Amino acid sequence: MNAAVKFPLNVPELSFRAAGDALVRRTVLPSGVRILSEQVPGSRSLTVGYWVAVGSRDELPGHFGSTHFLEHLLFKGTPTRTAFDIAISFDEVGGEHNAMTAKEYTCYYAKVQDRDLSMAVEVLTDMLTSSTLDAIEFETERGVILEELAMADDDPADVASERFFEAVLGGHPLGRPIGGSAQTIRGATRTGVNEHYQANYRPQDLVVTVAGAVDHDALVAGVVRALELAGWDLSVPAAPVVRRVDHPATITQGKSVTIVHRPLEQANLLIGMPGILATDDRRVTMSVLNSIFGGGMSSRLFQEVREKRGLAYSVYSFAPGYSDAGLFGMYAGCSPAKAGQVAELLLSELHRLAEHGVTDEEMRRAAGQLSGASALALEDSDTRMSRLGRSEITLGEFADLDEALRRLALVTKDDVQELAAELARGPVSIVAVGALSDDTFASIIPVGA
Structure with missing residues (x-):
């Protein structure tokens, strides 16, 4: 590479060599799903991530904390896998899996040996597309998240960080805490979180990235197979969601x-x-x-x-x-x-x-x-x-x-x-x-x- 490579949303295939002879490939499916891989010479393991470009800043009033709440719930089971099944899938191969909710995106990821890529794709796809948002699990996880917020509130560094964003960015959505507050989590409803789920977890929202010992063609085939098995109709044309506007927002300072x-x-x-x-x-x-x-x-x-x-x-x-x-x-x-x-x-x-x-x-x-x-x-x-x-x-x-x-x-x-x-x-x-x-x-x- 001699310069950065642009990622236009309307280009279906890209392929290039990066530093260290890594092979980077990118496929944009007609449904809007984007799949990217970086094949690294000599690797025996890989990390796979399922991304949606929705974070805490995108939540509407009455839904604050829903993005983080949903992240928790996607680990709690699907029609074909229980939460225990999901945990076993990665534990029994020595893999790691987790998720992160940020202000502008959410990512579900796993690190496994190269031979376990198919399993990771199948499980992460099932989690992301087919969570049941079970009513009992919803209430259980509400308690877990309230404990998580209480733990953060006991950490003065966390408290300072949350208040700092609010102070600098004022009323801008980026100034809100990612996890919501105890009040908003107590007020969250299963219907509201499900509305957030259905509105933001669609083919045109999904980005899959894998780095390490990965074959791109096999990856694409595996992702397509898993998504179709989950019931997503990938034959319906859709453009990937546009990237966020990168013009500076007008910021009004909170408290000095x-x-x-x-x-x-x-x-x-x-x-x-x-x-x-x-x-x-x-x-x-x-x-x-x-x-x-x-x-x-x-x-x-x-x-x-x-x-x-x-x-x-x-x-x-x-x-x-x-x-x-x-x-x-x-x-x-x-x-x-x-x-x-x-x-x-x-x-x-x-x-x-x-x-x-x-x-x-x-x-x-x-x-x-x-x-x-x-x-x-x-x-x-x-x-x-x-x-x-x-x-x-x-x-x-x-x-x-x-x-x-x-x-x-x-x-x-x-x-x-x-x-x-x-x-x-x-x-x-x-x-x-x-x-x-x-x-x-x-x-x-x-x-x-």
Whole structure:
């Protein structure tokens, strides 16, 4: 590959060689189902994922938490398999299976030996297409999810993270918690979750990605066979669902300061502002910025906050991007008495980066960190499977390791400084969980501002 390969929705077949002589193939069926594979030389195992481009942001009022609720329910049985049957299918071959609900997609996945691909396809297809949403299982799983939410509410880092998205993104759907709330889960109905299921789990919504020891033609044949056995009529023409609009949304900040009072020994502190979109051409620049600023033990935040001042054990930055919005955040776990000082230090480091830029040595280290981490991650078929899914659902293009390194080499110090300056001009949101007073951050943002 010499450049990224585009994934047009109206092209039925694509095939190309990627870095490391991996063979990438993509088939778009007339029904809209998309099947992608990356055959990796020397692999003996593979990871398969079934994706639908619906996440928590897509839920309508009265259905908040339905996407995550449904993810749980698809493991609870079909007309031909019980929940125990599903579990045994993977356990007896030493495989792994799980699912993840995100803000913009849901994925059901499994990792197995190459000889067990047919089984994985059959079981995942059955789960995704034919869940019974049994009424008794529905109530049982409601209790499980309420326990999951309670567990998260007992974790101050989770509480801070949920409130942080709400603070930065305000009323945007991305600001809502993925799992809903205890109130919305208690109010969820089987009919409502089933409506969500029927509306979003259709042939034109489905993306299947497999990476590792996979033969594409056999994969396509297996997926088609399993879908038809499940009762999906693949002869009905349909275009794949269009990708999300990637124009920046208008973001209205939530609260500038949010303090959740908890009698804890440590404060969990998050500070941030709007970031960039997942499809922004500057996403590689953001990766370099994040690496230099808070991406490792040699980063500025780690050195300034932990190594030089001993103010925190854990300190880092992060930059999630979505189709029409993004965030840039800084985290520190510190003594409640030091929270104000740490907050000022985090922001001052960002402004120092924006005003004075970065050094050649920092750029060299960031390039080494990012290129090395990318190469090591691709040793895992899970990462390659996820890359295929994000490429199809979010980006609309596939960039292999060589292309990623080429783009990384194009990032300049000026690029990093300009992006840092843009971030530093954004509205600042502070979220903290711990034994803090309401005026802890008054020196940064006056109380009531």
